[in-house]
Amino acid sequence: MNVGMVAFHYPHAAYQEEFVSRVHRVAEEFRRTPGCLSAGCWVSGEAVVSIVHWESEEAFTASFATVLAAGLDLDYDEREARPREIHRLVAA
Template sequence: MKVGMVASHYPHAVYREEFISRVHRVAEEFRRTPGCLSADCWVPVDGDAVISIVQWESEEAFAASFAAVEAAGLDLAYDERESRPREMVRLMAS
């Protein structure tokens, strides 16, 4: 069963471009993982959020993607570069 995730990130303005690059690097690693169907970075036309949308073919592929990102040493941690906590929504196909 397909699963997905939508994550809204809120970087401080001074870190916005760095954060967008960070999300793109993570998305690239996700896409290299077998079973990842798509991984993209979006920014609203009006607003300051950075939104990542990822889709996998299964829960196992989801777990493998996160393990690959961690193994690659990419930064997923929430920290002071963000102005407020992330909003994450896990999805499953119906």
């Protein structure tokens, strides 16, 4: 069963470009993991949107563990104007 994640990030304007770069680096790492079908970065107004698609729940779990172990900057901090909105998806 395919699973996905859509995350809306709201960086302060001064950090928009930096945040887009951060999301691109994370997406690159996700795409390298087995079972990740796609990962990308989008911009919609003030939001930076990351979308990732996996072939299974197991691939999702393994992929996240790999990305976390890579030491990438994933932390929510003062560079963001408001909390992230993260939605897990399951194929219907």
